[in-house]
Amino acid sequence: MLDVRLLGPVEVWAGERRLSIGEPRQRAVLAALACEAGRVVTAETLIDRVWGEQPPARARHTLQSHLTRVRAALRQGGGDPLIRRSGGYLLDLPADRVDLLRFRVLVAGAQGDVGVLREAVRLWHGEPLAGLAGDWVAAMRSTWDTERLLAVVAWADAELESGDPAAVVGPLGVLVREHPLVEPLAVALMRALHAIGRTADALGQFDALRRRLADELGADPAQATRAAHAVILSGTAAGDPVPAQLPADVAGFAGRAEALKFLDQVPSLAVVGGSAGVGKTALAVHWAHRAAERFPDGRLYVDLRGFGPGGPMDPGEAVRGFLGALGVPAPRIPAEAGAQSALLRSRLAGKRLVLVLDNARDSDQVRPLLPGAGSCMTVVTSRNQLTGLVAADGARPLQLDVLSPGEARELLHRRLGPERIATDPAAGDAVIELCARLPLALTLAAAHAAMQPELGLATLADRLAGGTTPVGDTPDTDVRAVFSWSYEALGPAAARLFRLLGTHPGPDFTAAAVEAGEALPELVRASLITEHTPGRYLLHDLMRAYAESLEPEPGAEARLFEHYLGTAAAGAMLLAPTRPAPILPIERGFSQDQEAAMRWFAAERAVLLAWSARTDGDRPWQLAWTLDTFLYRQGPWHDLVTVWERALSTVRDTRARAYAHTRLARAWTLLERAAEADEHYRHALGHHERAGDRDGQSGVLHEMAILCERQGRMRDALAHAEQALAVSGYATANTLNTIGFYRAQLGDFAGALEFCERALALYEDSGEADNRAAVWDSLGFIRHGLGEYDVAVECYETALRLYREIGDRYWVADTLVHLGDTHRACGRSSSAAEVWREALGIYDDLGHANAADVRSRLSAGIPQGS
Structure with missing residues (x-):
């Protein structure tokens, strides 16, 4: 197979052998065809690109001679990709065999992926179209250089995000010297230098840029550049949040x-x-x-x-x-x-x-x-x-030791007021000693006294001394005596709730989860639980251990688990309405909208993970199924691995195990661990093959295609997708769309169009708005590739409408990016910037890495010095 290189000297390689293409005009003809490989280029266009406004008298005849020599040179590699078509000529090579087109495919699909961007940047081998001259060559060189600079800035952002700023310092330094007025390049270098501790050098870069702009353009740095400089001066990274995770300060803190x-x-x-x-x-x-x-x-x-x-x-x-x-x-x-x-x-x-x-x-x-x-x-x-x-x-x-006597008195003073202590200081001292001067025990005793203003301290001391758990010689046994006494003072409903909390896996809970009613405020007033953030409560681990030692009502733990599992299952069905029902049945009970479901999962994620670790049998699989869509969309993919590994360790149903292998493989795919992903996909495929489940085999092959796509192996991805179609025995719309998209990525836009239109015909009668939107997005990409920009815009806008209907913000942003690319391609730069800004706002809200890629697109000032 031939490979054409345009991002440097124009070359053709057949494996490890470089072919001789001939003199510059022949290389120019090849370049003019290769930059649009897979499309027909008219003879008039070729003449214009090779000779410009002053072609030779017999330009067509000369062009024919050059084409003959180019065809002969290409045949040295064992193929004959130069084809005469009605109206012009076509270089029949897939996009991944022309470095320029491969570069564009990689950048368009990178979505902030540092590995993909690295591969794209490495395709450049010097000045594009080196050794050629002419107006078209100069225009292409400028355009492609701009694309390269955008990609380099995106790559640099991705390397910084992934924790490897040193990787970009050298390449950025070279490019900044070559393009001294391109501000986004300078900003990327400043950020990288600052990240590796060379802050003085980063500030020096800004000073040098400011002088160059003033001397050569009479301008000041752009606002974004000045903001990056200010951020480096302040020692913080641009846009970094300032976390404030501390729990509320301790009320009535005393001593120490x-x-x-x-x-x-x-x-x-x-x-x-x-x-x-x-x-x-x-x-x-x-x-x-x-x-x-x-x-x-x-x-x-x-x-x-x-x-x-x-x-x-x-x-x-x-x-x-x-x-x-x-x-x-x-x-x-x-x-x-x-x-x-x-x-x-x-x-x-x-x-x-x-x-x-x-x-x-x-x-x-x-x-x-x-x-x-x-x-x-x-x-x-x-x-x-x-x-x-x-x-x-x-x-x-x-x-830390227990409080001193004076510190313990200070704590009681702050909790109960000095007047109350002054009425019977000896009783106050007795309470302090009975609580062994432990802050936790004293806080519980003080809370009990504060709830009963009429209670004398002497009576409080007597009740503490009469607790059912004897006070021992260690702080743990002393505080358990106070727990016992505090628990026995609760009303029936609060005591029942406290026992239930001993079955909760933690780390915290809401009132709705435990159906608390008025019992919850009573536990808060008694300081047996703490409202550490608004609406969420927790127990001190000693308190939890004491609650666990009490006998809950029969079936209480099972009912608590069913609440979480049922709510999670219903939330999962809201997030993905067309998702197949779980293999292992689950009750459902959620009645809110998708945004409410996402908020609930975000709040209860740690609790659901804790339940997954505690349960056995089919339960971990069911929990993993309910969490899958949320974790996939939000990005904590390490948790996806955790829950599906737990599911695999306990579930025995063959179909459920195959499903778990598939989802675990997808999680490893997202984490870019291809070997682990491939292993689990093959386990899943084996389960389905032994069961004779052709649909299951097709689904796994489809997922394996996605794994290959993420590795940049587009031909293998297409082969897996086509195998998925063959194994299933019938054309599913999802597989047809995938095949079409991969064909488009490889430059076969005509073949891609056929598959995606077939997929759309299957989807049009269904209510699957998300899947129809995906096909319209693919069609937009295909029409863009065919140069039909107005039709591409219509396709993308249809996809946007459908994604907005279902509230899928990520795919709204993704489609907006593609729409902006089409606007830019047909010269509507203001429209491109408008939709990119909307996409950036969504990505920033989601905290998604794609924001860096969109910021690179919005760096429209890049052409200044390129």
């Missing part, structure tokens, strides 16, 4: 003056140790609130659940949560744990943030979360001493 002073003096890493209930979290959160002005770039918080009932949180989950809070779109988070931690350190570099890593199990759980920058402060709390962090990471240890 020495501990607070200690934390004020720690340069970067402190470990706060102590027994359960001694107030480690309260101290860390209170100090972080108090010191917030020192950390203008944000406050990060995570409960690592080191001693919770579901086991400690995987550190990768915490790292990904922090990256999301710092503005990294989920699709940009690497699959490997080490790469995730490296990206977190890159994001924290040069920033001033405080991180509170609460309730850690051990040093290994903490290390992946530690910033590499000394400008950040990290406070770790744990019941264990974490000597590894002290020895190897330079952490300063602080061991």
Whole structure:
């Protein structure tokens, strides 16, 4: 197969052998045909491109001679792709065999994918059409250079997002020297230099650009360039959010003056140790609130659940949560744990943030979360001493003991008021000692007293002393005595709810989930639960352990699980109405709209993941099925892997296992782990083949085609899609559309049109608006490729209308980008900018990596110096 190169010297390669094309005019003829491979180019157009406004007297005859020599040269490679057609000539090569066309296909489909953009940028080998001259050559060289610069800026943005800014510094430096007035290039270089710690060099680039613009154009840098400069000066990244994840400050915090002073003096890493209930979290959160002005770039918080009932949180989950809070779109988070931690350190570099890593199990759980920058402060709390962090990471240890008598009195004063304590100070001291001077126990006792103003402190002390759980010699047993007494003081409904909460997997819950009624406020007033964010409640892990020790009503846990599963299943059906019903039946009960369903999944994601880890049998598969659409759309694809792996470990139904393999493979595909994806697809294919399920085989082959597409293997993708069509025995609209789209990507626009029009005919009688929209989008791409720009616009606008009807914002944005490309191709630059701005707004709202690609398109100032 022949390969034509235009992005450098004009060359033709047959495998490893370069063919001799001849003198410049012949290479110009070849270039004029190759840049439109697969389309007929008229003789008049060829003459105009090769000779311009002054062709030779016998231009047609001379053109024929050149064409004959070009055909002879191409035949050296074993083919004869130059075809005479009515009205002109056609170079019959697929798009992926001409570097210019392959470059455009890769850039158009990259959607911020750093690997695809790398491949596109590497196709350039110097000045395009090197060695040729003429007006057409000059115009194409300028146009293609602009496309290259747009792609390079998009690639640089993607490398920065993926945590590898060093990869772009060298290439950007070369291009900035070649195009000294192109501001987006300079901005990309400034950001990359700043990201690797060369902030002075980044600021120097801005100063040099400003001088060049003033000297040569009499202009100032654009607003976007000035904004990037200001961001670098302030030490923050453009558009980065300022996270504020700390829980609410502790009401009535008392004492701990020495501990607070200690934390004020720690340069970067402190470990706060102590027994359960001694107030480690309260101290860390209170100090972080108090010191917030020192950390203008944000406050990060995570409960690592080191001693919770579901086991400690995987550190990768915490790292990904922090990256999301710092503005990294989920699709940009690497699959490997080490790469995730490296990206977190890159994001924290040069920033001033405080991180509170609460309730850690051990040093290994903490290390992946530690910033590499000394400008950040990290406070770790744990019941264990974490000597590894002290020895190897330079952490300063602080061991908390129970409150001193004076601090304990201060806490009661703040909770109950000094007047009430003054009426019977001896009784107050008795309460303090019965609570073993533990902040958690004292808070519970004070809450009980505050709810009953008529209750004397002496009576309170007597009730504490008479608790059913005896006070022992350790803080844990002391606080359990107060738990027992607080629980026994509850009304029947609140006590029943408290027992139910012992079956909840955590980490938090809403009133609706537990059908709380008036019982929930009673538990809050008694300080047995905390409303850590509006509408969401949690238990201290000691409190949860105590609740677990109580006997719930029969079937309570099952009913709680069914609430979550049923609501999730109904939400999943709302998000994807045409999705096939689950193989394993689920009750449904959700009645709101798609946006409400997405909000519910976002709020309950951690709870559903916790249920997945706790349940067995078919339940993990059912939960994975309900979460699949939400996780796929939102981008936490690592969670997709987690839930489908759990499903595979417990489910036994053959069809369900095949489905789980397929979905797990798709998750690995999204995470760019092709080997894992291929392995699971082959497992799924084997299940379907053994069961004689041809539809199942077709579906897996279709998914394997998508895997090949993401790897840039378009011919393999097309082969899998065509095999899917052959195996199923009948033409499904989805497969027809996929085949059509792949044919278009390979430059076979006529064949693509046939398949997509067949797909549309099958879909038109159905209510599947999302699938019809996808076909109209494909048709827009095909019509654009055929040069029928007005028809392409109509196709894209039809796709937009359908996507808007179903509220699918991602695909609205994707189609807007394509529509803008068509507007630009036919000279409507203002219309292109308008739809791209709308797409950018959606991508920014979604936190999607494609925003960088759209920003590159909107960098319309690029032609200034190109």
